[in-house]
Amino acid sequence: MSQEIRSALDVIFSAGAEIYKSRGFQRKLGFGVRPALVNIDLANAWTQPDGAFACDNMDDVIGAVQRLLLVSRKQSIPVIFTSIAYAMVDGDHSDMGLLAQKVPIDCLKLGSDAVTIDSRVAPRPDELVVIKKNASAFHGTFLSSYLHMHGVDTVIFTGVTMAGCVRHTVEDAIAEGFRPIVVREAVSDRIPGATEWNLFDIDAKFGDVESLSTTVEYLERLK
Amino acid sequence: MSQEIRSALDVIFSAGAEIYKSRGFQRKLGFGVRPALVNIDLANAWTQPDGAFACDNMDDVIGAVQRLLLVSRKQSIPVIFTSIAYAMVDGDHSDMGLLAQKVPIDCLKLGSDAVTIDSRVAPRPDELVVIKKNASAFHGTFLSSYLHMHGVDTVIFTGVTMAGCVRHTVEDAIAEGFRPIVVREAVSDRIPGATEWNLFDIDAKFGDVESLSTTVEYLERLK
Amino acid sequence: MSQEIRSALDVIFSAGAEIYKSRGFQRKLGFGVRPALVNIDLANAWTQPDGAFACDNMDDVIGAVQRLLLVSRKQSIPVIFTSIAYAMVDGDHSDMGLLAQKVPIDCLKLGSDAVTIDSRVAPRPDELVVIKKNASAFHGTFLSSYLHMHGVDTVIFTGVTMAGCVRHTVEDAIAEGFRPIVVREAVSDRIPGATEWNLFDIDAKFGDVESLSTTVEYLERLK
Amino acid sequence: MSQEIRSALDVIFSAGAEIYKSRGFQRKLGFGVRPALVNIDLANAWTQPDGAFACDNMDDVIGAVQRLLLVSRKQSIPVIFTSIAYAMVDGDHSDMGLLAQKVPIDCLKLGSDAVTIDSRVAPRPDELVVIKKNASAFHGTFLSSYLHMHGVDTVIFTGVTMAGCVRHTVEDAIAEGFRPIVVREAVSDRIPGATEWNLFDIDAKFGDVESLSTTVEYLERLK
Numbered sequence: 001m002s003q004e005i006r007s008a009l010d011v012i013f014s015a016g017a018e019i020y021k022s023r024g025f026q027r028k029l030g031f032g033v034r035p036a037l038v039n040i041d042l043a044n045a046w047t048q049p050d051g052a053f054a055c056d057n058m059d060d061v062i063g064a065v066q067r068l069l070l071v072s073r074k075q076s077i078p079v080i081f082t083s084i085a086y087a088m089v090d091g092d093h094s095d096m097g098l099l100a101q102k103v104p105i106d107c108l109k110l111g112s113d114a115v116t117i118d119s120r121v122a123p124r125p126d127e128l129v130v131i132k133k134n135a136s137a138f139h140g141t142f143l144s145s146y147l148h149m150h151g152v153d154t155v156i157f158t159g160v161t162m163a164g165c166v167r168h169t170v171e172d173a174i175a176e177g178f179r180p181i182v183v184r185e186a187v188s189d190r191i192p193g194a195t196e197w198n199l200f201d202i203d204a205k206f207g208d209v210e211s212l213s214t215t216v217e218y219l220e221r222l223k
Numbered sequence: 224m225s226q227e228i229r230s231a232l233d234v235i236f237s238a239g240a241e242i243y244k245s246r247g248f249q250r251k252l253g254f255g256v257r258p259a260l261v262n263i264d265l266a267n268a269w270t271q272p273d274g275a276f277a278c279d280n281m282d283d284v285i286g287a288v289q290r291l292l293l294v295s296r297k298q299s300i301p302v303i304f305t306s307i308a309y310a311m312v313d314g315d316h317s318d319m320g321l322l323a324q325k326v327p328i329d330c331l332k333l334g335s336d337a338v339t340i341d342s343r344v345a346p347r348p349d350e351l352v353v354i355k356k357n358a359s360a361f362h363g364t365f366l367s368s369y370l371h372m373h374g375v376d377t378v379i380f381t382g383v384t385m386a387g388c389v390r391h392t393v394e395d396a397i398a399e400g401f402r403p404i405v406v407r408e409a410v411s412d413r414i415p416g417a418t419e420w421n422l423f424d425i426d427a428k429f430g431d432v433e434s435l436s437t438t439v440e441y442l443e444r445l446k
Numbered sequence: 447m448s449q450e451i452r453s454a455l456d457v458i459f460s461a462g463a464e465i466y467k468s469r470g471f472q473r474k475l476g477f478g479v480r481p482a483l484v485n486i487d488l489a490n491a492w493t494q495p496d497g498a499f500a501c502d503n504m505d506d507v508i509g510a511v512q513r514l515l516l517v518s519r520k521q522s523i524p525v526i527f528t529s530i531a532y533a534m535v536d537g538d539h540s541d542m543g544l545l546a547q548k549v550p551i552d553c554l555k556l557g558s559d560a561v562t563i564d565s566r567v568a569p570r571p572d573e574l575v576v577i578k579k580n581a582s583a584f585h586g587t588f589l590s591s592y593l594h595m596h597g598v599d600t601v602i603f604t605g606v607t608m609a610g611c612v613r614h615t616v617e618d619a620i621a622e623g624f625r626p627i628v629v630r631e632a633v634s635d636r637i638p639g640a641t642e643w644n645l646f647d648i649d650a651k652f653g654d655v656e657s658l659s660t661t662v663e664y665l666e667r668l669k
Numbered sequence: 670m671s672q673e674i675r676s677a678l679d680v681i682f683s684a685g686a687e688i689y690k691s692r693g694f695q696r697k698l699g700f701g702v703r704p705a706l707v708n709i710d711l712a713n714a715w716t717q718p719d720g721a722f723a724c725d726n727m728d729d730v731i732g733a734v735q736r737l738l739l740v741s742r743k744q745s746i747p748v749i750f751t752s753i754a755y756a757m758v759d760g761d762h763s764d765m766g767l768l769a770q771k772v773p774i775d776c777l778k779l780g781s782d783a784v785t786i787d788s789r790v791a792p793r794p795d796e797l798v799v800i801k802k803n804a805s806a807f808h809g810t811f812l813s814s815y816l817h818m819h820g821v822d823t824v825i826f827t828g829v830t831m832a833g834c835v836r837h838t839v840e841d842a843i844a845e846g847f848r849p850i851v852v853r854e855a856v857s858d859r860i861p862g863a864t865e866w867n868l869f870d871i872d873a874k875f876g877d878v879e880s881l882s883t884t885v886e887y888l889e890r891l892k
Contacts, residue, residue, distance in 0.1 A: 005238075008231025015228070016414040023275040023413075024327030052246040088797060095797055097811070097818050098397050103428055104247030128757060128764055133811045134398040135428070142766070142802045142809030148594050149623035149766050163424040168398075171391045174321050175357040177595035190246075191239040191427075197420045201386045204414075205326055205358070311574060318574055320588070320595050351534060351541055356588045363588030365543070365579045371817050371846035372543050400818035451684070454677025461674070462860040469721040469859075470773030498692040544843050549874055550693030580844040581874070609870045614840045620767050621803040621837075636692075637685040637873075643866045647832045650860075651772055651804070 002192065009196050016200065025204045029179045031218050032153035036078040037068055040137060040159030040166050042121050043083040045107055045114040047160075052104045053114075055160045055190045064186035064212050065121050065158045071219045078150050079127045081117050082137045082165070085110040096133050135168040144176045154179040156215060157207075158186035162198040170207045180207030183215050225415065232419050239423065248427045252402045254441050255376035259301040260291055263360060263382030263389050265344050266306040268330060268337040270383075275327045276337075278383045278413045287409035287435050288344050288381045294442040301373050302350045304340050305360045305388070308333040319356050358391035367399045377402040379438060380430075381409035385421040393430045403430030406438050448638065455642050462646065471650045475625045477664050478599035482524040483514055486583060486605030486612050488567050489529040491553055491560040493606075498550045499560075501606045501636045510632035510658050511567050511604045517665045524596050525573045527563050528583045528611070531556040542579050581614035590622045600625040602661060603653075604632035608644040616653045626653030629661050671861065678865050685869065694873045698848045700887050701822035705747040706737055709806060709828030709835050711790050712752040714776055714783040716829075721773045722783075724829045724859045733855035733881050734790050734827045740888040747819050748796045750786050751806045751834070754779040765802050804837040813845045823848040825884060826876075827855035831867040839876045849876030852884050 020026045045053040047062065055061075072079050086096040087110045094100050096108075107114045110131065123129050130141050138144050147155065155178045159166055166187055173180040182202055189195045203209040243249045265288065268276040278284075295302050309319040310333045317323050319331075330337045333354065346352050353364050361367050370378065378401045382389055389410055396403040405425055412418045426432040466472045491499040493508065501507075518525050532542040533556045540546050542554075553560045556577065569575050576587050583589050593601065601624045605612055612633055619626040628648055635641045649655040689695045711734065714722040724730075741748050755765040756779045763769050765777075776783045779800065792798050799810050807813050816824065824847045828835055835856055842849040851871055858864045872878040 005231075005235050008228075008234055011231055012228050012416040016417065019414055025275075025325075027325050029321060029324055052248075088795060095811070095815060097400055097814050098252060098402065099428075101252055102248075102250050102397070102430075126757060133814070135394060136398060139395070139398040140809075140811030140814055142764070144590075145621060145623040145766050145802070145809055146764060151597075151599065153597065164428050167424075168391075168394045171358060171394070172362070174325070175359060175362040175391075175591060177320055177591040177593075179321060191242055193235040193420075194239065194424065197416075198424070201390075201417065201421070205322075205387050207325075311572060318588070318592060320591050349534060356591070363586075363591055365541070365586030367813075368543050368579070368586055368844060368846040369541060374820075374822065376820065398814060400814040400816075451677075451681050454674075454680055457677055458674050458862040462863065465860055471721075471771075473771050475767060475770055498694075543846055544698060544848065545874075547698055548694075548696050548843070548876075581840060582844060585841070585844040610874050613870075614837075614844075617804060617837045617840070618808070620771070621805060621808040623766055625767060637688055639681040639866075640685065640870065643862075644870070647836075647863065647867070651768075651833050653771075 005193050009193055013200055020204045029208050031181065032179050034151050035154040035156055035219065036080060036147055036150070036152045037072040037156050037158070038080045038082070038137065038169070039065060039121065040082050040157060040169055041084060042081065042159050043115050043117050047118040051107065055188045057188045061158070061160070061186055061188050062118065062120050064183065067212065067216060068156065068158060068183065068186060069121060071216055075219055075222050077222070078147065078152060079123070080130060080143065081123045081127065082130045082132055083115045083117060084108050084133065085115040085131050099134060135165045136172045137165070137169040138172040138176060147178065152178065154181060156181045156183060158183055160187065161189040161194070162187050163189050163191060163194040167198045167202065170202055174206050181215060182207055182209050183212055184209055185212040228416050232416055236423055243427045252431050254404065255402050257374050258377040258379055258442065259303060259370055259373070259375040260295040260379050260381070261303045261305070261360065261392070262288060262344065263305050263380060263392055264307060265304065265341050265382050266338050267341055270341040274330065278411045280411045284381070284383070284409055284411050285341065285343050287406065290435065290439060291379065291381060291406065291409060292344060294439055298442055298445050300445070301370065301375060302346070303353060303366065304346045304350065305353045305355055306338045306340060307331055307356065308338040308354050322357060358388045359395045360388070360392040361395040361399060370401065375401065377404060379404045379406060381406055383410065384412040384417070385410050386412050386414060386417040390421045390425065393425055397429050404438060405430055405432050406435055407432055408435040451639050455639055459646050466650045475654050477627065478625050480597050481600040481602055481665065482526060482593055482596070482598040483518040483602050483604070484526045484528070484583065484615070485511060485567065486528050486603060486615055487530060488527065488564050488605050489561045490564055493564040497553065501634045503634045507604070507606070507632055507634050508564065508566050510629065513658065513662060514602065514604060514629065514632060515567060517662055521665055521668050523668070524593065524598060525569070526576060526589065527569045527573065528576045528578055529561045529563060530554050530579065531561040531577050545580060581611045582618045583611070583615040584618040584622060593624065598624065600627060602627045602629060604629055606633065607635040607640070608633050609635050609637060609640040613644045613648065616648055620652050627661060628653055628655045629658055630655055631658040674862050678862055682869050689873045698877050700850065701848050703820050704823040704825055704888065705749060705816055705819070705821040706741040706825045706827070707749045707751070707806065707838070708734060708790065709751050709826060709838055710753060711750065711787050711828050712784050713787055716787040720776065724857045726857045730827070730829070730855055730857050731787065731789050733852065736881065736885060737825065737827060737852065737855060738790060740885055744888055744891050747816065747821060748792070749799060749812065750792045750796065751799045751801055752784045752786060753777055753802065754784040754800050768803060804834045805841045806834070806838040807841040807845060816847065821847065823850060825850045825852060827852055829856065830858040830863070831856050832858050832860060832863040836867045836871065839871055843875050850884060851876055851878050852881055853878055854881040
């Protein structure tokens with residue numbers, strides 16, 4: 001992000017934060033006792049350079065996710081990955097719904113390399129990969145039932161994009177009764193500024209934005 | 224919005240729009256053939272000055288909504304209003320879920336003046352008022368079934384706030400299979416800049432942002 | 447139930463039970479560690495004699511529910527009631543959906559005596575009353591989020607009717623990740639035999655059917 | 670079904686039907702204008718003899734479905750198939766939820782022959798196959814969004830089992846705003862009597878039970 005954009009955002013956020021604080025928004029939900037790690041759309045279409053879906057800063061994001069995977073697996077908490085893919089596109093019977101008319105989904109074919117999770121953060125065989133058709137990992141999937149069945153009360157989020165799939169998933173998470181935690185160093189977008197303003201909105205109303213170190217410490221202390 | 228913030232947003236959006244355009248985002252869904260008008264949280268807690276939930280620019284928003292109500296009623300399309308309210312808060316058994324721990328819901332008691340739709344845009348007896356517990360008007364409500372039962376394919380959105388309830392509802396709308404249209408002059412927020420960056424994100428991925436005049440013209444041409 | 451119907455059902459169920467057992471159905475889910483009590487449609491339209499919705503054997507059902515309420519309140523577990531009601535019926539914009547075209551909902555007006563919970567099992571102010579538009583207490587409501595937010599893993603069901611609202615709610619409960627327990631003495635229907643065949647189907651696939659005494663003992667042992 | 674069971678059911682249903690009729694239940698929803706054909710769990714585990722999930726009378730059911738497929742494809746209405754499959758079962762992190770603890774899912778591995786749609790009614794490449802984790806084809810899937818996006822108002826159901834997946838799916842269908850039509854000759858179960866009592870319950874409250882010939886005639890008349 002350029003210094004110009006960073007400065008512009010700082011001006012906006014400091015005014016907004018003052019309004020939120022004085023009115024009682026931006027409270028912390030806090031971590032619960034039974035977390036899961038949900039990694040949004042860390043498939044090659046998003047993590048690799050070039051291509052319509054490629055995001056910024058992905059090496060840093062992958063590094064942060066690797067650290068979260070390590071401690072999550074050590075602690076045996078549920079680890080989930082998501083990807084977006086269509087299985088069928090004949091005539092107007094595409095299984096991607098209206099999203100296919102708004103954004104360029106052509107490369108997201110089920111089974112292709114583009115929709116496969118990046119090998120640097122590859123799922124283990126006992127980790128769930130949810131294929132979704134929409135931005136939210138909860139909409140039209142069994143993710144909520146899966147997490148609840150495992151007694152999860154807190155969902156730690158990583159991935160992309162902040163203006164799309166991560167944000168919508170976080171909003172749904174609190175509505176479903178989970179405490180959403182977004183790890184600042186582990187999320188990104190492809191638009192300069194979009195990561196920051198969506199983190200700002202989320203922290204005000206939908207979930208807690210926490211640093212990687214705070215999140216790792218919390219996970220290490222579990223049990 | 225100050226000139227300083229407006230300039231800052233312009234810098235950010237022009238860079239982002241170029242990326243989106245060149246990659247095939249920001250396409251238009253277009254209007255469908257059977258619209259409904261959904262007015263998000265135009266209750267007194269949001270529309271009247273002062274108070275934790277009060278939003279900016281509400282007289283203009285109310286004026287725009289009045290114009291949409293007039294043509295929508297003339298055309299007999301479904302008109303829906305939403306509000307947020309809790310019915311019960313004893314111990315930890317509040318029916319507002321975790322949202323009550325993130326934002327200041329104390330004034331939003333079911334049946335109170337705060338959660339009643341502003342009299343300037345009062346619902347008629349045959350118009351649905353959905354009481355919700357979350358940001359999205361679709362989550363934990365029968366709104367989707369109601370709209371689908373009436374054959375609706377397009378949902379025109381007004382109301383507040385862009386960083387919260389309008390945005391989450393729009394995201395859910397496209398996931399549910401509706402074409403979301405957000406009327407620029409008929410939405411707002413309480414944070415400077417938040418209306419603009421959420422309209423920017425929505426137009427890129429979740430729905431079409433249209434002007435009041437374009438929307439009114441569309442409604443007038445129906446049938 | 448007449449002896450003729452009872453004998454007929456016994457013939458059918460004994461053949462069916464043998465098939466289920468030999469193939470590995472009809473397993474017990476068992477009680478979990480954090481239950482809630484959900485009482486389906488114990489409003490006057492269903493509990494009082496006469497009227498389209500009146501059910502059989504309601505004095506016994508009410509007696510069983512009273513016993514469950516007593517121990518549930520002593521143990522401070524979440525207690526929930528449901529009722530069905532429409533708020534609006536103008537033209538085809540009824541908020542009851544297609545159900546209004548299939549069954550006689552005319553008497554179920556929001557706020558009427560018919561949809562008020564029977565005073566013999568009246569909710570306390572801190573107990574949630576969910577107004578639903580469909581058979582399932584989960585569909586189009588925030589019940590799932592409410593239960594999950596309170597860490598509930600087991601839902602104990604009472605009420606009516608077994609062929610309608612109780613059955614659909616139980617099916618949704620297991621899909622949402624809850625262990626459904628149906629208390630045999632606390633449920634009923636208005637059709638001879640319908641209670642029995644729906645309990646039979648549920649016990650085979652969707653939840654555990656338990657006696658009142660087993661359920662009360664479980665609740666008393668909690669903590 | 671034995672004559673003994675058939676007679677027993679007749680006794681029960683005639684008493685029940687009289688109650689329903691006199692009280693205003695068992696109304697017809699009627700066919701709408703834009704149908705889809707949804708075939709529930711016609712995979713080999715259910716359609717082939719032997720095995721835990723095998724159902725009765727499947728050659729007749731397949732024959733009826735073939736006739737419906739022929740006219741549905743001629744009329745270009747959406748055709749959907751469902752199957753149940755798990756992708757992962759390590760420790761307690763199975764993606765099948767609590768259903769795996771109630772019924773014998775061991776053979777239902779994703780990609781196996783057991784969960785593949787019977788070749789006699791094989792899906793075409795442009796027809797959607799929904800893999801579900803629960804009884805209902807709507808729960809935890811994008812089926813509702815898919816149907817709504819295609820403007821569907823009526824869902825014609827075939828498949829198995831009547832006591833499980835077909836029934837729960839039909840109940841959800843009317844709640845989602847669709848007119849459910851169950852084709853009597855195209856559905857079955859593995860328990861004697863279960864097909865009949867679930868059709869009886871559905872026709873009273875959740876959807877219309879129609880004959881194959883009535884349904885085929887309706888489809889042929891479309892447009």
